[in-house]
Amino acid sequence: MPELPEVETVARTLRPHVQGCVITGASLLRQSSLHPLSLRPEDLQGCTITDVGRRGKLLLLELDATQAAMPHVRGLTGLRLAVHLRMTGRLMTYPENTLPGMHTRCVFDLVDAQGQKRRLFFDDVRAFGLLLAGTPQTMQQWSFWRGLGPEPLELTDAAFSARLDGRNSAIKAVLLDQKVIAGVGNIYADECLFAADIDPRRKAASLTAAQRSRLLSCLKEVLLLSISQCGSSIRDYRDANGNVGAFQNSFAVYGRSGQACRACGRMLEKIRVAGRATVFCPHCQK
Secondary structure, eight states: OOOHHHHHHHHHHHHHHHTTOEEEEEEESOGGGBOTTSOOGGGGTTOEEEEEEEETTEEEEEEEOTTOSSTTTTTOSSOEEEEEOTTTEEEEEEETTOOOOTTEEEEEEEEOTTSOEEEEEEEESSOOOEEEEEOHHHHHHSHHHHTOOOOGGGOOHHHHHHHHTTOOSBHHHHHHOTTTSSSOOHHHHHHHHHHTTOOTTSBGGGOOHHHHHHHHHHHHHHHHHHHHTTOOOSSSOOOTTSOOOSGGGGOSSTTOTTSBOTTTOOBOEEEEETTEEEEEOTTTOO
16 A cells, blocks of 8 residues: 555656646546545536645645535635545546546546646556545544544654553554554555664553654654655556656565565564564564
8 A cells, every 4th residue: 555655756746737727527437436425526627726735645636616616615615635545546647538447436627727638537456545525624524534643754752752652552553553643554664663673563652762763763764765766666556657666676674574684684584563564673673
């Protein structure tokens, strides 16, 4: 599943293609891809895409509904389209006459300020992805959105430390909990724990103040480095231009079980933590 760096990369690469465009039409091709709380994609006709951003692992298209065609949508403030890419979701633009593919779940017809038309496809091979268009009030009714923890790149040492207090679960399990921190998944949990020399099974609350500070610093460094390399492409991930990421070439531990540790040369081991495959160095991560 795309994590924070991958979704951030999609947001950055999609923005130039859709920012300022007006939605002139939409077609939902798979009903299960739409959240029950959502406005219908057709309801967004006339809305302008003002920006593309991210919250945790969610992609966000910010909308101006001032000129919306539907009276019940016109003038809604804070309207946005949230896209959960899950495992295989993609958002890419195509020429105006492009026909949907067999895995296209939703189509938005767009026109930019120069009158050029294009189509925005939400493709999703495994069909686990989700679309939700709504106001801030609608978003607050979505338990996943309402429970999202803070963004790791915005956390201070004190705030991060407070979120570990009293948590006796393994530190990796805590990092994966989207209610504790938003956007971190299996790849970046393994990578930042290795960078911080912390055993993934260690109880979160038992980390010292120095270890907590180091872990947060390493997490931020790993995330920012991955963003600079357009994320990690393991199987399906592509950015909005169809390009793969490059951070997988820099993995220290993820996916490298049985190989030599880049720090000490000893063999990396694979275990399960919180039900997830976990690779670490028993020598470096005491």
